[in-house]
Amino acid sequence: MAWLVTGGAGYIGAHVVRAFQAEGIDVVVIDDLSSGHTGFVPDGVPFVQGSILDKDLLVRTFAEHPITGVVHVAGFKYAGVSVQRPLHTYEQNVTGMVLLLEAMQESGVENIVFSSSAAVYGTPDTDLVTEATPKNPQSPYGESKLIGEWLLRDQEVAAGLHHTSLRYFNVVGSGSRDLRDTSPHNLFPLVFDALIAGKTPRIYGDDYDTPDGTCVRDYIHVADLALSHVAAARRLEAGEPIEPVYNLGSGDGVSVRQIMDTVARVTGIDFDPEIAPRRPGDPARIVASGELAGRDLEWKMRHSLDDMVQSAWESRQAASA
Structure with a gap:
């Protein structure tokens, strides 16, 4: 039996694929390659190039492979851009989820792990954000992820349907030198690209009510994240009790200044x-508890901030070699 990873040629999805392989799971x-890369898909892994908006393609994929569950990572993930492109965001993230669930139901596939977001x-x-913290998404992206969770609940x-949703904040680092974050919007790629171009990275605001005046956020290593996707899939497949949502959080967070110092x-x-100057709407601190995921999904912070930066930098350098 195998698990289908939607968006499996992207940064997070590719790490999920490697984590499944390491556990001996097919x-x-x-992936439609809108932000993914064929080179991120390991040799020997069946690769279907196409969109989750193509329901017929999804149904054929389920028919052609012995798929027992789905890890749904595919989606439009840029919160800021979603404000300018709400219809595109909803099409990719909400319509895409509806079509995926329809194809799963028609094909008799009952297990799904959803890559949600702390943007909800x-x-x-x-x-300290917990799973019970009120949901108040402030972008079409965050709204689309919350709607995705509702769809799973209703289905x-x-x-x-057997399901769980994993919410997380800032995913960084690399579990392999040939996998890297290529997003034009995420902090690590922006900082590395600025340094390589001889420019100076920016901090937006240093007068917040935090220990060093800069914003504090949750940053988690992508390889740790991937392992918990596998743990969730195993739990679903085994029919073990599972919560509908989990935060994958650090519990303490790091500041933007700490990241800059570590990068240097x-x-x-x-x-x-x-x-x-500060960016409008940036809160001083957002950090999530990972206690529930630690109990059920083998979640823990296995990597230090140095590990995160070092692995991300090595993968960035490897791409330029």
């Missing part, structure tokens, strides 16, 4: 970040 990848919380008024009632130390490129 995988199939579907918006800007919470608490120092459980209607058709007996790890890369050997000495720089003093430029301080720019």
Whole structure:
């Protein structure tokens, strides 16, 4: 039996694929390559190039492979851009989920692990986010992820779907030198690209109510994240009790200044970040508890901030070699 990884040629999806392989579990990848890379798919892994908006393709994929469950990573993931492209965001993330669930139901596939997002919380008024923290998404992206969770809940009632959703904040690092974050919007690629171009990275605001004045966020290593996707899939397949949602959080977080200092130390490129004005809506601190996922999904922070930066930098350098 195999698991289908949607978006399996992307940064997070490719790490999920490798984690399944390391556990001896067969995988199939579907990806439209809008942000993924064929080179991220390992040799020997069946690769279907196409969109989850193509329901006929999904049904054929289920018919042609012995798929027992889905890890749904595919989607439009840029919160800021989603404000300018709401219809595109909903089509990719909501319509895509509907078509995927329809294809699963028609094909008799009952297990799904959903790559959700901490964007469902918006800007919470608490120092430590738990699964019970009120949901208040503040972008079409966050709204689309919350709707995805609702669809899973409703399909459980209607058709007996077995599911869980994993919410997380900032995914960084690399589990392999040939896999890297190529997003034009994420902090690590932006900082590395600036340094390589001889430019100075920016910090947006250094007067927040935090220990060093810069925003504190959850940063988690992509390889740790991938392992919990496998643990969730195993739990679903075994019919073991599972929560509908889990936060994959660090419990303490790191500041943007700490990241900049670590990048300078790890890369050997000495720089003093430029301080720019605050960005509207940026909260001082957002950190999530991973206690529930630690109980059920083997979740823990196996990598330090140095590990995260070092692995990400090595994969960035390997891409330029």
